Structures are given as C-alpha cells and as structure tokens.
Amino acid sequence: MEDNLQPQETNDLNRIIPVNIEEQMKTAYIDYSMSVIVGRALPDVRDGFKPVHRRILYAMNELGMSYNRPYKKSARVVGEVLGKYHPHGDSSVYDAMVRMAQGWSMRYMMVDGQGNFGSQDGDGPAAMRYTEARLHRISESMLLDIDKETVDFQLNFDDSLEEPTVLPSRIPNLLVNGSSGIAVGMATNMMPHNLGEVIDGCIAFIDNREITIDELMHYVKAPDFPTGGIIYGMEGVKAGFNFGRGRVVLRGKLHIDTKPSGREQIIITEVPYQVNRDALCDRIGQLVKDGTIDTIAHVNNESNKKEGTRIVVDLKRDAVANVVVNQLYKFTELQTSYGINNVALVKGRPRILNLKDLIGEFVDFRHEVVVRRTQFELKEAEKKAHILQGYLIALDHLDEVIALIRASSTPEIAKEALVSAGWGLDEIQAKAILELRLQRLTGMEREKIKQEYDELMKLISHLRELLANESMRFDLIKNELLEIKERFGDARKSEITYLDNEVSIKDLIKEEDVVITISHLGYIKRTSATEFRAQKRGGRGAMGGRTREEDFIEHLFVASTHHTLLFFTEKGRCYWLNVYEIPEGEKNSKGRAIQNVLQIAPDDKIRAIIDIADLQDADFVNSHHIVLCTKKGIIKKTDLADFSRPRQTGVNAITIVEGDQLLEARLTDGNCEIMLAVKSGRAIRFPESKVRSTGRGAIGVTGIEVDNEEDEVVGMICVNPSTPDRTVLVVSEKGYGKRTAVDEYRTTNRGGKGVKTISVTAKTGSLVGILDVAEKEDLIITCRSGVTIRMNVANISELGRATQGVKLIRIDEGDEIAAITQIHVDEEESAELIENEKTTNDEATNLSEDSSPQEDGVPS
Numbered sequence: 001m002e003d004n005l006q007p008q009e010t011n012d013l014n015r016i017i018p019v020n021i022e023e024q025m026k027t028a029y030i031d032y033s034m035s036v037i038v039g040r041a042l043p044d045v046r047d048g049f050k051p052v053h054r055r056i057l058y059a060m061n062e063l064g065m066s067y068n069r070p071y072k073k074s075a076r077v078v079g080e081v082l083g084k085y086h087p088h089g090d091s092s093v094y095d096a097m098v099r100m101a102q103g104w105s106m107r108y109m110m111v112d113g114q115g116n117f118g119s120q121d122g123d124g125p126a127a128m129r130y131t132e133a134r135l136h137r138i139s140e141s142m143l144l145d146i147d148k149e150t151v152d153f154q155l156n157f158d159d160s161l162e163e164p165t166v167l168p169s170r171i172p173n174l175l176v177n178g179s180s181g182i183a184v185g186m187a188t189n190m191m192p193h194n195l196g197e198v199i200d201g202c203i204a205f206i207d208n209r210e211i212t213i214d215e216l217m218h219y220v221k222a223p224d225f226p227t228g229g230i231i232y233g234m235e236g237v238k239a240g241f242n243f244g245r246g247r248v249v250l251r252g253k254l255h256i257d258t259k260p261s262g263r264e265q266i267i268i269t270e271v272p273y274q275v276n277r278d279a280l281c282d283r284i285g286q287l288v289k290d291g292t293i294d295t296i297a298h299v300n301n302e303s304n305k306k307e308g309t310r311i312v313v314d315l316k317r318d319a320v321a322n323v324v325v326n327q328l329y330k331f332t333e334l335q336t337s338y339g340i341n342n343v344a345l346v347k348g349r350p351r352i353l354n355l356k357d358l359i360g361e362f363v364d365f366r367h368e369v370v371v372r373r374t375q376f377e378l379k380e381a382e383k384k385a386h387i388l389q390g391y392l393i394a395l396d397h398l399d400e401v402i403a404l405i406r407a408s409s410t411p412e413i414a415k416e417a418l419v420s421a422g423w424g425l426d427e428i429q430a431k432a433i434l435e436l437r438l439q440r441l442t443g444m445e446r447e448k449i450k451q452e453y454d455e456l457m458k459l460i461s462h463l464r465e466l467l468a469n470e471s472m473r474f475d476l477i478k479n480e481l482l483e484i485k486e487r488f489g490d491a492r493k494s495e496i497t498y499l500d501n502e503v504s505i506k507d508l509i510k511e512e513d514v515v516i517t518i519s520h521l522g523y524i525k526r527t528s529a530t531e532f533r534a535q536k537r538g539g540r541g542a543m544g545g546r547t548r549e550e551d552f553i554e555h556l557f558v559a560s561t562h563h564t565l566l567f568f569t570e571k572g573r574c575y576w577l578n579v580y581e582i583p584e585g586e587k588n589s590k591g592r593a594i595q596n597v598l599q600i601a602p603d604d605k606i607r608a609i610i611d612i613a614d615l616q617d618a619d620f621v622n623s624h625h626i627v628l629c630t631k632k633g634i635i636k637k638t639d640l641a642d643f644s645r646p647r648q649t650g651v652n653a654i655t656i657v658e659g660d661q662l663l664e665a666r667l668t669d670g671n672c673e674i675m676l677a678v679k680s681g682r683a684i685r686f687p688e689s690k691v692r693s694t695g696r697g698a699i700g701v702t703g704i705e706v707d708n709e710e711d712e713v714v715g716m717i718c719v720n721p722s723t724p725d726r727t728v729l730v731v732s733e734k735g736y737g738k739r740t741a742v743d744e745y746r747t748t749n750r751g752g753k754g755v756k757t758i759s760v761t762a763k764t765g766s767l768v769g770i771l772d773v774a775e776k777e778d779l780i781i782t783c784r785s786g787v788t789i790r791m792n793v794a795n796i797s798e799l800g801r802a803t804q805g806v807k808l809i810r811i812d813e814g815d816e817i818a819a820i821t822q823i824h825v826d827e828e829e830s831a832e833l834i835e836n837e838k839t840t841n842d843e844a845t846n847l848s849e850d851s852s853p854q855e856d857g858v859p860s
Contacts, residue, residue, distance in 0.1 A: 390429025
C-alpha cells in the first residue's frame with residue numbers, strides 16, 4: 001500500500017507553490033482595497049455616482065420606468081440590478097435606492113418613490129416588496145443620449161451583458177448631490193450644492209478657463225443642504241473650495257415665540273443635514289434630566305409631512321431664550337459640523353479636488369459627450385442620406401429598375417444587377433431599393449424623399465461644422481446647462497451667516513452707481529444715479545438737492561459703492577473715504593456736514609474728488625499718477641502710490657502758496673495730454689510728460705499763464721490720445737455750452753497763454769467748467785439754486801473753438817451754473833432715458849427766448 005501512495009504524494013508536492021506570506025497578504029489586500037475604492041466606495045467625478053447608484057438608474061431606464069410611466073415594485077428593480085449588474089447583497093441595492101428617493105437625504109432626488117421610504121425621524125423604509133418606484137424627471141437628464149455611443153460600456157460580472165462605465169450626465173451631479181463613502185485607506189465626504197449656482201459656475205468656467213476659485217465663489221457660494229439650516233461661518237467652506245478639505249458648521253433654523261401666558265418657546269423649523277429629529281428631542285430631554293439645561297420645561301416633536309419640521313421647546317418662566325438657544329447649539333446636534341473631503345475617481349484614480357477641479361472635470365466630460373454624440377448622429381445621418389440618395393437614383397431610373405428586378409430570378413441576382421447597372425449604386429443602396437415599398441414610388445412620396453434628403457444634408461453640414469468648431473460645442477454645452485437650470489433650478493435652502501472676523505462690510509453693501517453731491521457750504525450725501533432723469537437739451541431741470549438760500553450744490557460725482565474716493569481740499573490736503581460710508585439721502589435732501597464725515601479743518605473745503613476702484617491693486621497703483629492744478633495755473637504730478645496708504649487725519653498733497661487754492665485733481669496713466677481752461681475763455685494743451693513727477697510736499701510748476709487778478713483757472717482735463725472718440729465740452733455760467741474736437745487745440749509747451757475755447761460775452765457769462773466727454777455719456781448740470789438737469793452728451797452740438805455754443809439749460813434770473821459732471825451709461829440706457837422722458841412742464845424742452853437757432857454756433 002505504501003508503494004501505491006508514493007506517486008500520489010509526489011504529484012501533490014509538485015502542485016504546492018511556496019510563497020512569502022507577507023507578500024501574499026500585501027498583494028491580496030491591495031487588490032481588495034482597489035476593488036473597494038474603484039468598485040464600491042468612491043464616486044466618479046464625471047457623473048457623481050458610485051457603481052451601485054449608476055446600476056440602479058441604468059436598470060430602471062432599461063425597464064422603461066421613466067417619470068411618466070407607472071410605478072413598479074422596488075423588488076423588481078433590486079432583482080434586476082442584482083441579477084444583471086451588481087453581485088452584492090440586496091440590502092445594499094435597496095438602501096441605495098431608498099436614499100435616492102428621500103428628499104431629506106438628496107438635494108435633488110433621482111428616484112420617485114411611492115410608499116413608505118422612511119422619515120427624517122429615523123423611521124426605516126418598508127420592505128422592498130411593499131414600495132414602488134420609478135425614475136424622477138431630473139434623473140432622465142442623467143441618462144439622456146446613453147444610446148448614442150456617448151459613453152463606454154463594459155462587460156458585467158459574468159460577461160453576459162454590457163453596462164455603462166459612466167452615465168452621460170447633463171447635471172454636475174457630484175457637486176449638486178454630494179457623496180460620502182469609506183474605502184480602504186481613504187474616504188470621501190462631499191457636500192451638496194445648489195443646482196443653479198453650480199451651473200452658473202460651470203458657465204463662468206467655460207467663458208474663462210483662467211477663472212480663480214474666489215471668482216467661482218461669486219457663483220457657487222456655499223453648500224446647500226436639502227434640510228436647509230444656517231451655514232455658520234465661511235472659513236471652512238472656503239478651505240474646502242480651495243483645497244478640497246475643509247469644514248462646514250451648520251445650525252438649525254429657529255425663532256422665539258411668546259405664548260399667551262407670557263412664557264417663551266423656541267420653535268425649531270429646520271434641523272441640520274442628517275440629524276434625526278426624534279434623537280434631537282431625546283438629547284434635549286436628557287440634558288434637562290441631567291441638569292445641564294435647567295430652564296426648559298418641555299420639548300415636543302410636532303413635525304409632519306405637510307408642514308415639515310416643527311420642534312417646540314417650552315421654556316420656564318424665568319428663562320432667557322437667547323441663553324437657552326446658545327446652550328442648544330453647544331450641547332446638541334442643533335449645531336453640527338461636517339468635514340469636507342472631496343475625494344473622487346478621476347480616470348480611475350482617486351484624487352482630492354477643489355471647486356475648480358470639480359467643475360473643470362465635469363465640463364471636459366460634457367465636451368467629450370457632445371463630441372461623441374455628434375459623431376454618432378453624423379454617422380447615422382450619413383447612413384440615412386446614403387440610402388435616400390439610392391432611392392432618388394432608383395426613382396430617376398424607375399422603369400429600368402423595375403425591368404431589371406423582374407428579369408432577376410433571385411434577390412441576390414437583382415442586387416448585383418443594380419450595383420453593376422452603372423448608376424453609381426452600391427450594395428447597401430441596392431439592398432434598400434429592393435426592400436422599398438411600392439407606395440413610395442408615387443410622385444408625392446418622391447417629393448417627401450427629396451425633402452427628407454435635403455434636410456438631412458443640412459443636418460450633416462451642421463454636425464460637421466459642430467465637430468470642427470470648439471466654440472460652437474461649448475456654446476451648445478452652455479445652452480444645455482441653462483435649459484437644465486431653467487427646468488430644475490430652485491432657490492437656496494441653506495442660509496449663510498458670516499462670522500465677525502471673516503466678513504468685510506463691503507461684502508454686505510450692494511454694488512451700484514451713486515451720485516455724490518457736495519454743497520458750497522460743505523454738506524455731502526450719496527443718491528442712487530437712477531433718481532436723476534434724462535432730459536432733452538434746453539430743459540428746465542429738476543431739484544438735485546434742497547439747500548439753504550445762500551448754499552448751492554458745488555460738486556457732483558458718480559462712483560460705485562465699493563470704490564474708494566480721494567478728496568482733495570483747497571488747502572492741498574488729501575482725505576480717503578469709502579463710498580458706502582457717505583451718508584445716504586434723497587435727491588432733494590440737504591445731506592450731512594462734511595466735517596462730521598471727514599476730519600477737515602473748518603476753514604477748508606473739498607475741491608476735487610478722484611474715484612479709485614481698488615487701492616490694494618499694486619499694478620494699477622504703481623502705473624498711475626495724480627495731476628493737481630491750482631486757480632493760479634500751477635500744476636503738479638505725484639505718483640498714486642504716494643496716496644495708497646489712507647490716514648484718518650489726511651496728508652499733504654501739494655504745498656499751496658498764499659493767495660492760491662487747489663482747484664482740480666485728475667488720475668492719469670502717464671500718457672495723457674493735459675488741458676487747462678481759464679475763466680476768460682482760454683485753454684492750453686500740453687503733454688503730461690512736460691510735468692515731471694514730484695513728492696507730495698512739492699509746490700509744482702506753471703501750467704498756464706493767468707493774466708490778471710480777476711482771471712483764474714476753472715478746470716483741468718487729462719485727455720488720452722488713444723481715445724479719439726472723446727471731445728472737449730465747455731460750459732458757461734449762463735447755461736451755454738458746446739463740444740469741440742481735441743485736435744482743434746494745438747499742442748504747446750506748458751506755461752503759455754493758450755487759445756480761445758469759447759467766445760465769452762455778457763449773454764454767455766464767464767467759462768465755468770471744462771470736461772472731456774464721449775457721446776455715450778450723460779452730462780449732469782447743477783445750478784446754484786439746486787436745480788439739476790441730466791442730458792445726453794450726443795444731443796450737445798459739436799462746434800468750433802471760437803463759438804459761443806448753444807443753450808444747454810434755461811437759467812432763472814440771478815441764477816448761475818455751479819457744477820458740471822459726466823456719468824457713463826450704455827447706449828441702450830442712454831437712448832431709453834431720452835426716448836421715454838415725458839416732462840410735465842410744457843416749457844421744459846423749449847429754448848429760452850433769448851436763444852435763437854440763428855445765433856447758436858456763430859463765431860464772434
């Protein structure tokens with residue numbers, strides 16, 4: 001017997017392969033971990049699904065369970081998924097399907113469930129044999145075009161069927177619904193977001209691939225949870241958006257009511273995401289029982305399906321409600337934090353992704369889907385057009401075709417005869433002709449075939465153009481995304497609360513254009529620019545500010561509420577002020593004394609204002625200068641960087657000699673031409689390079705010669721030669737004005753007398769202001785009486801230097817123009833302002849009696 005056993009033992013020893021147990025365990029565990037990472041726990045960055053969710057939706061689609069079809073048993077779906085695609089336990093499939101049907105678990109539900117699918121109070125769903133389901137309407141956008149070779153398919157677990165490796169989603173599902181999962185050695189926890197915000201972010205990314213994450217956060221503001229709540233602080237959210245790892249603190253929403261008995265109660269209307277309402281009530285009760293919170297009398301969960309969440313916390317008579325609220329935030333899940341860990345599969349490998357990565361991967365995937373769909377549609381259209389072309393050839397040779405077919409003994413012989421007949425038919429066309437129904441040989445059917453062929457050729461041309469033009473493809477992607485937003489977009493559910501240390505007050509101020517007015521006696525206010533109506537030239541105007549009898553509006557300035565203003569006083573001091581810090585007032589209100597806003601000396605007053613968008617922009621600050629001029633014709637240039645560090649008490653901008661005053665300040669880029677105008681009607685033009693840059697304390701140099709004590713500089717403009725559409729606008733104190741081309745003023749050295757810019761007469765009055773304007777801008781004129789008129793610059797005549805101009809505004813006896821300023825409007829707004837203006841004063845648009853068309857524009 002021993003002899004008989006010996007050969008068997010030898011064979012067994014030959015089949016034994018010695019291995020290192022450490023290496024074997026490493027290999028086996030790595031294989032297992034990769035299987036869990038790729039096949040179970042982590043979502044794909046493209047469609048945002050793990051394999052089980054993808055298989056559920058694909059199986060439901062294959063079963064025809066669309067949103068407008070009858071419900072089917074959940075067990076039917078689970079069986080389909082298990083039997084064909086997902087070789088795991090039935091509970092894993094059913095639990096995943098249930099979660100996709102819960103409105104408190106998914107920001108946008110993918111499955112439309114009928115029956116008991118659980119509750120937010122921790123109740124479990126009914127067994128799969130009792131519940132029914134079908135696809136939700138939005139989930140069809142995940143499956144659209146799956147039959148057009150848009151995605152790759154792979155064999156299922158037993159190689160008997162094919163399943164998609166990814167769904168051709170039109171929805172950025174990973175960001176919209178989030179995901180969570182624990183793999184081996186890594187995990188993912190991604191927050192849900194608002195669909196409309198994410199789509200806006202995708203479109204912004206398509207328009208600008210270099211967009212920063214901070215700029216994307218203007219669109220995708222923060223996570224948006226299906227149960228609402230209040231996001232408390234944005235520091236962790238910003239970290240998640242920037243680095244893929246962060247933390248969200250979420251608070252429940254509540255309010256405090258007072259009962260008829262006088263006792264207060266806290267009503268909780270929203271709880272944080274994934275918080276069990278019954279468990280929350282039990283926790284509050286336990287805290288009362290332990291004595292941690294001793295001011296709560298009773299707590300009750302009154303939530304229901306119709307009214308949603310309602311948890312009532314009754315307080316004792318001596319309780320302070322706000323103290324109890326803070327205790328609830330501290331000791332219960334009414335305030336919960338969630339760790340952001342944006343780990344997803346990118347090309348089969350796990351990666352940590354920031355906001356831009358997530359959006360970029362989805363956009364690239366959509367582009368790939370659009371390309372593959374277009375290629376498929378083009379291929380199918382060309383196939384169909386090829387057959388229709390064969391039909392048309394056959395119809396052109398109908399008698400010969402019929403005779404040839406009748407003479408053939410078999411279909412194969414007939415097909416070969418058609419191919420070799422010399423009409424240019426191939427085998428595919430010949431086969432289609434043989435299968436052609438007789439009714440299609442009628443004249444009407446032939447027209448239909450021709451029309452169908454022509455439409456197909458147009459489609460083929462469009463599809464080829466689409467494949468050749470990348471910008472067209474991205475426009476198509478944007479249109480499809482906007483369609484999804486219109487169909488399924490909704491308002492945010494989660495509110496955002498900034499902490500004191502992370503929010504700038506500028507972020508809370510609405511950005512809009514406002515008109516800043518400063519009166520002669522030093523009253524300042526800001527008013528929305530929309531309150532100033534546009535009127536036609538020669539109109540009567542409207543009140544721009546109610547002032548004292550001896551006061552009038554001296555400065556009008558238009559700026560954004562997010563900008564910073566530099567104020568220059570007549571004594572040469574500079575002060576800083578954010579536009580939103582200027583007191584707001586109605587158009588006809590007086591405003592507030594400027595000494596209450598800025599630390600200006602009582603005997604000093606504002607003379608010039610410069611609007612700076614961002615003093616922290618180093619490139620802008622280092623490339624710009626401020627040019628200052630005085631009434632006596634002194635001019636000085638200083639780098640803007642010298643004014644980029646605000647001081648509450650202000651700084652010296654220019655040293656003013658006795659008897660002189662600062663008049664104007666302008667922002668330049670170093671390439672401008674400077675023009676100064678004097679009261680007597682002269683103006684000078686010279687290059688900015690003629691004035692070298694000096695420090696803040698310098699005196700300056702002569703810009704224009706002022707003849708006598710009574711004459712003085714009334715304005716300065718800085719014209720950029722690269723903007724030829726701008727003209728020089730001058731206005732006299734009696735309401736006359738005109739526009740003149742810049743080239744009519746010859747370029748000279750600084751310090752000269754200049755040339756005539758307006759003909760000054762007793763009727764026009766002295767020159768009061770000079771501006772450089774474009775036709776798309778509006779002009780705002782303010783009188784000493786407070787009357788203000790806004791008109792389109794395009795309506796002001798363009799005349800020569802030596803003319804007296806046309807009547808711009810009718811001035812009352814004893815009144816004079818005090819200030820002029822321009823405001824930029826786009827062409828549509830400007831046209832609409834003028835077209836829709838309907839004044840109630842019949843005389844508003846009439847020229848004054850002393851202004852006739854014959855004398856307008858006549859040289860003196």
